[in-house]
Amino acid sequence: MNEEGFRKYLLENKVEDEILQGYFVLLREFQEFLSKEGISVDSLPEGKINEYTEYLISNKNEKILEFLRALISYSNFIENYDLIIEIIDIAEAYNAMDNLYLRIGDEFRKEIRDEIFSNLDIPPLGAHPDKKPAFTEEIMKRMEAKIGEEKTIKLLAPCLHGRPVEPIKRDREDFLRLDDIDEFLKLKRKELIERLEKHQKEGTLEYAQYVDKDVVEFVRNNPTISPGKRDGNKIIATKIPYQVKRHLTTDDEKMKRYYSCYCSWVRGAMKKGEEKDISSNFCHCSAGFIMQYWEIIFDQPVKVEPSETALTGALLCTFEIDIPEEFQK
Structure with a gap:
């Protein structure tokens, strides 16, 4: 591990000293774990990160989130984007079920929440993503049966x-400036394609995926790819697949669904062809992610519905956003 270079990188990025020191402690512990097999942090084989987080869980280590933050910082420093993709797979929406537990308690009686979660252990951060769909399947069955x-x-x-709101606030400024939903959608689509082209040129990631000319062309040739295309009083928005390149290169429809889906709490079921075992109503959570965006853009409540998703058997996930009447001109 290049400690000297990493320290300089963190200092240049104005990371606080306490956090910096913590990163080194956590990464040294990881390196010690790897050294038993003669492996370096700089050349990790696939799956080794998850093996370590499972090890931390078994030892009741409570610093898994801090470890993943340290490792993603180091991965950015050494420009190992494969590691970043693996970390995102592990950490994506890690606290979703904890939030659901709290939300049920807030909306209903504690007794109802406890009955729904009875004898179920929420897979913790660091658990292998393929362990999560079985939990989601069971919790959805119990919720729908009980409430x-x-x-x-x-x-x-x-x-x-949640999702970061500052980028959405900047988009709202564009929306207010243009005062036209159609022009706004055109602008955001143009920006998306330009961003993907920049990733292609620089070899960097768009969230959890590499971008090449095939990815750019796929987005360019699919006009409903987020932010979406207007259809009357609705916006039809198709989510760019979680990993587009892999989605495009596989002929296996199960894997196409798997590579389309962002949600670690259901994605693993698609590899086994078991997506229909999980209630497709769970995709209203994903609709809510989109709703967060449009409610800031329109500055009012907005209805968003999943029209078809990987859980319903579709190869891509598409949503319908109602445009408020005053913006339908």
């Missing part, structure tokens, strides 16, 4: 995890 589909959807609709 009904309508109230289950209402619980999921605000989304079970």
Whole structure:
């Protein structure tokens, strides 16, 4: 591990000294774990990060989140984007079910929450993502049986995890400046394609995926890819697949669904062809993620519905956003 270079990198990025020192402690512990097999942090084989986080769970280590933050910083420093993709797979929406637990307690009686979660252990941060869908399947069955589909959807609709709001606020400034939903959608689509082209040129990641000319062309040729395309009083928005390149290169429809889905709490079921075992109502959580964006853009409540998703058997996930009447001109 290049400690000297990493220290300089952190200092240049104005990381506080206490956090910096903590990163080194955690990464040295990881290196000690790897050294038993003669492996270096700089050349990790696939799966080794998750093996270590599972080890930390077994030892009741409570610093898994801090470790992943340290490792993603080091991965950025050495420009090993494969590691970043693996870390995102492990950490994506890690606290969603904890938030659901709290939300049920807030909306209903504690007794109802405890009954729904009875004898179920929420897979903790660091658990292998493939362990999560079975939990989601069971918790959805219990919720829908106990409180009904309508109230289950209402619980999921605000989304079970947040997203950064500052970029959305900047987009709202563009929306106010243009004062036209069609022009706004054109601008955001143009910016998306330009951003992907920049990733292609620089070899950097768009979230959890590499970008090449095929990825850029896929987005360019699919006009509903987020932010979406207007259709009357609605916006039809298709989410760019979680890993587009892999989605495009596989002929296995199960894997196409797997590579389309962002949600670690259901994605693993698709590899086994078991997505229909999980209630598709869970995708209202994903609709809520999109809703968070449009409610800031329109500065009012917005209805967003999943029209088809990987959980319903579709190869891509598509949502319908209602445009408020005053913006339908």
